[in-house]
Amino acid sequence: xLEIAEVGRTISERAYKRALPDLxxxxxxxxxxxxxxxxxxxxxxxxxxxxxGRSETANRLTAWMDPRHIRTMAFGPRTPExxxxxxxxxxxxxxxxxxTIGLFMNAWYREVARYHGRPNGYARFExxxxxxxxxxxxxxxDGFLILKLWFHxxxxxxxxxxxxxxQDRNRLEPVGRARKAMDAYFARRAVWEExxxxxxxxxxxxxxxxxxxxxxxxxxxxxLVLDALRAAAAPRxxxxxxxxxxxxxxxxxxxxxxxxxxxxxMTDAQYDDxxxxxxxxxxxxxxxxxxxxxxxxxxxxxVDAAGKGxxxxxxxxxxxxxxxxxxxxSAPNEEEKLYPYLWRFWRHVPxxxxxxxxxRSWYGRVLVERVEGYCTPADWHRAYGEINQxxxxxxxxxxxxxxxxxxxxxxxxxxxxxxxxxxAFKQFKITADDWRNRKRWADYRAxxxxxxxxxxxxxxxxxxxxxxxxxxxxxxxxxxIVDRLDAAxx
Amino acid sequence: xLEIAEVGRTISERAYKRALPDLxxxxxxxxxxxxxxxxxxxxxxxxxxxxxGRSETANRLTAWMDPRHIRTMAFGPRTPExxxxxxxxxxxxxxxxxxTIGLFMNAWYREVARYHGRPNGYARFExxxxxxxxxxxxxxxDGFLILKLWFHxxxxxxxxxxxxxxQDRNRLEPVGRARKAMDAYFARRAVWEExxxxxxxxxxxxxxxxxxxxxxxxxxxxxLVLDALRAAAAPRxxxxxxxxxxxxxxxxxxxxxxxxxxxxxMTDAQYDDxxxxxxxxxxxxxxxxxxxxxxxxxxxxxVDAAGKGxxxxxxxxxxxxxxxxxxxxSAPNEEEKLYPYLWRFWRHVPxxxxxxxxxRSWYGRVLVERVEGYCTPADWHRAYGEINQxxxxxxxxxxxxxxxxxxxxxxxxxxxxxxxxxxAFKQFKITADDWRNRKRWADYRAxxxxxxxxxxxxxxxxxxxxxxxxxxxxxxxxxxIVDRLDAAxx
Numbered sequence: 015x016l017e018i019a020e021v022g023r024t025i026s027e028r029a030y031k032r033a034l035p036d037l038x039x040x041x042x043x044x045x046x047x048x049x050x051x052x053x054x055x056x057x058x059x060x061x062x063x064x065x066x067g068r069s070e071t072a073n074r075l076t077a078w079m080d081p082r083h084i085r086t087m088a089f090g091p092r093t094p095e096x097x098x099x100x101x102x103x104x105x106x107x108x109x110x111x112x113x114t115i116g117l118f119m120n121a122w123y124r125e126v127a128r129y130h131g132r133p134n135g136y137a138r139f140e141x142x143x144x145x146x147x148x149x150x151x152x153x154x155x156d157g158f159l160i161l162k163l164w165f166h167x168x169x170x171x172x173x174x175x176x177x178x179x180x181q182d183r184n185r186l187e188p189v190g191r192a193r194k195a196m197d198a199y200f201a202r203r204a205v206w207e208e209x210x211x212x213x214x215x216x217x218x219x220x221x222x223x224x225x226x227x228x229x230x231x232x233x234x235x236x237x238l239v240l241d242a243l244r245a246a247a248a249p250r251x252x253x254x255x256x257x258x259x260x261x262x263x264x265x266x267x268x269x270x271x272x273x274x275x276x277x278x279x280m281t282d283a284q285y286d287d288x289x290x291x292x293x294x295x296x297x298x299x300x301x302x303x304x305x306x307x308x309x310x311x312x313x314x315x316x317v318d319a320a321g322k323g324x325x326x327x328x329x330x331x332x333x334x335x336x337x338x339x340x341x342x343x344s345a346p347n348e349e350e351k352l353y354p355y356l357w358r359f360w361r362h363v364p365x366x367x368x369x370x371x372x373x374r375s376w377y378g379r380v381l382v383e384r385v386e387g388y389c390t391p392a393d394w395h396r397a398y399g400e401i402n403q404x405x406x407x408x409x410x411x412x413x414x415x416x417x418x419x420x421x422x423x424x425x426x427x428x429x430x431x432x433x434x435x436x437x438a439f440k441q442f443k444i445t446a447d448d449w450r451n452r453k454r455w456a457d458y459r460a461x462x463x464x465x466x467x468x469x470x471x472x473x474x475x476x477x478x479x480x481x482x483x484x485x486x487x488x489x490x491x492x493x494x495i496v497d498r499l500d501a502a503x504x
Numbered sequence: 505x506l507e508i509a510e511v512g513r514t515i516s517e518r519a520y521k522r523a524l525p526d527l528x529x530x531x532x533x534x535x536x537x538x539x540x541x542x543x544x545x546x547x548x549x550x551x552x553x554x555x556x557g558r559s560e561t562a563n564r565l566t567a568w569m570d571p572r573h574i575r576t577m578a579f580g581p582r583t584p585e586x587x588x589x590x591x592x593x594x595x596x597x598x599x600x601x602x603x604t605i606g607l608f609m610n611a612w613y614r615e616v617a618r619y620h621g622r623p624n625g626y627a628r629f630e631x632x633x634x635x636x637x638x639x640x641x642x643x644x645x646d647g648f649l650i651l652k653l654w655f656h657x658x659x660x661x662x663x664x665x666x667x668x669x670x671q672d673r674n675r676l677e678p679v680g681r682a683r684k685a686m687d688a689y690f691a692r693r694a695v696w697e698e699x700x701x702x703x704x705x706x707x708x709x710x711x712x713x714x715x716x717x718x719x720x721x722x723x724x725x726x727x728l729v730l731d732a733l734r735a736a737a738a739p740r741x742x743x744x745x746x747x748x749x750x751x752x753x754x755x756x757x758x759x760x761x762x763x764x765x766x767x768x769x770m771t772d773a774q775y776d777d778x779x780x781x782x783x784x785x786x787x788x789x790x791x792x793x794x795x796x797x798x799x800x801x802x803x804x805x806x807v808d809a810a811g812k813g814x815x816x817x818x819x820x821x822x823x824x825x826x827x828x829x830x831x832x833x834s835a836p837n838e839e840e841k842l843y844p845y846l847w848r849f850w851r852h853v854p855x856x857x858x859x860x861x862x863x864r865s866w867y868g869r870v871l872v873e874r875v876e877g878y879c880t881p882a883d884w885h886r887a888y889g890e891i892n893q894x895x896x897x898x899x900x901x902x903x904x905x906x907x908x909x910x911x912x913x914x915x916x917x918x919x920x921x922x923x924x925x926x927x928a929f930k931q932f933k934i935t936a937d938d939w940r941n942r943k944r945w946a947d948y949r950a951x952x953x954x955x956x957x958x959x960x961x962x963x964x965x966x967x968x969x970x971x972x973x974x975x976x977x978x979x980x981x982x983x984x985i986v987d988r989l990d991a992a993x994x
Contacts, residue, residue: 138627353601363589403638
């Protein structure tokens, strides 16, 4: 999910200067309200890449607000006194009081990661993540508003940052150290991904901040802190549910979906060349003896008329009919409503050697059900975590999961709608619902962005498919499946 | 905590027959209400010792209610079909629908335990417990009412049960198998203790059922199921918080505190003999070099005038004054109220080589604050889990924890109150509060019983101290500390 902070968000100096005075005034007012109500406190955790702007952000926030009610704590290597106490002791000592703000650098997240790579350390890592979840749950139950910011840079942005450091004559630390820290960070990317996924809870989700442009970073975090301050100062009963929307999808800057190049095109000749070859590879992979110890789950989501059905047929064309099952998903029926939301999908989990293609899926919970209000905000907020656990369960059962989001441009969708209306045998494919959904394009797009951020994981990543050209889309889908299966079967 | 189901609870046949008709009628009515409202469902998990009455209870419940709306599932070794799917698959398939009741034998708890003893299996065990917690949290969020019953027998009761099986000509299974299963159960007692502690959550606490007397067992579980059915049928918003009170402390039968022999007495000569020897041992242990890698936390709780102060002085009499700190705990002050409840106790956690004696403690949350309504029910319900995690943190930091509950009889307390009033230099020790608390004797006793059940763990067990005779109490306290320290220092 870290790729959401590699899209190159920037803010012009002019826009920055225009926005800043209002933001600072609002921050001060919100901080004053929090102190007066003695609610909260607000705990801001800043973690992520070295040089990504953690300490700059902490300094900026302290400069913008009243520093007397802010407590900044940097947790480095343990002191002898800290070593003489239980691990959690130093974090408890540093907790901010009600009515105040605590800025914790790294906090309990840095210590956790080092177990990941050790022999037998993985389980210890998992255990500590659980402890962290329990600790944050306790704080939240006690009234804490927890804002977790993860600063990230793309490898290119990190290189640029190093150059800047090199030229900065005021720097205190040797550049070599920053370079080493950045290298270590990128080497552990999978660790961070898992850490973020496993500790993004409804009451304390991670916000991934693209750290490359200081102006963007400052404004984006400033606004997040403002939201959090206001929520923390509100009476508990009226406190808003934590927003699923994070920096990546905030009104400021661009989102991961924006980075899709919808103009990509493929000639007929290229397509006729690529597709059969990929289908043949897929056929061979799914007939391998080793595949009988695995299973395959394919999830197709996307905007209306993005070509999910066509892509699915190109996949099944390569498969043995006894081996796969297509599950079209629409609103739950009366029986399904009697069970927890994920129950009906568990029913279709393939057995070993099997393949299930979901034409729409459990992600309906955080897409259509969220946008149309078919479930409560509390329901779809907790769905992200539940879905992540569901997919973890599948992967632990040796199932390979590929999730595709098919995106077409608004213009292309309109063209396809009109073509469906004109073609007799395609008319069934277009309904009043489709036109209605089209009007809520922005809402669905925001929901899709949140979904991709919160459920893209190393073990079950989303593949974003630019589908204005159906040929490109189909080839990308098949290529992805072939690659993932190839990797899993070794 | 399993010892709470070893106290020998029985119910006479007459009392049983008198209670049964009402219970059955109420169960049927509640089941009907649940089905009509299509709420819940109610999921009853039955686990624990072989021969402790799990299946008998399931049969009984099915006989008492309408079996058409009950689904009983016994989860044994995995079938080939189950093996071809992810681990959680069979449990999802078996979930009861809204409006119905599911009786799950063992369910996800049996599979977990086998990892405990394996090399490197412990972390896996911990991880699976976390998965279970997340799964049950999800079910609860979805409206499930989860009732978890753990059946337990004392070793003596288990032996009796085996004899009964021997004489039962209708038995289907060889007795040897039951004997083997019971032996395996007792060998893993520490595993069960930890499992119960770690998966007793506010929304799905364990109830430990003493399985020796079938009449007691049936009535006790019947009443628990009745409560749970009624809660499950209520609208979510009005659903009562889960009761902390479990079978051990239910109005039916006796509690662990009842098993204390308050008549124990010790002569002056015995006391003068035992105390100095124990004090000397304690002095030697706390001066050992190895103690510098540990620390000691002593918790003194108990009814008013039970002799906490006197016991504390007998302990500190053996210690180096630079080494220990006595922390008297009363209502939190204004500063302490600005932080989470456990914050003020973390401040007094001893560093390595140190000793802290808490005269009253964090348990105030589930004693005085619960009984007097100083915190909300939600607050003290979640406190059990938070306290268990707090103590886990301390133990992980090499701290030895001894927790003492000093109990005097009501008559002895009265005598001590009066003596304090008469003795000039003791008058400060008796206040109007003491007399008022005495009137709420039963409430405090119920709270103490719940506390002991839910926070007695292998790593930080409660020691119940019969304190009508102060000499006995002091000797027991010192002996316990010496034994625990001795074990920890090896």
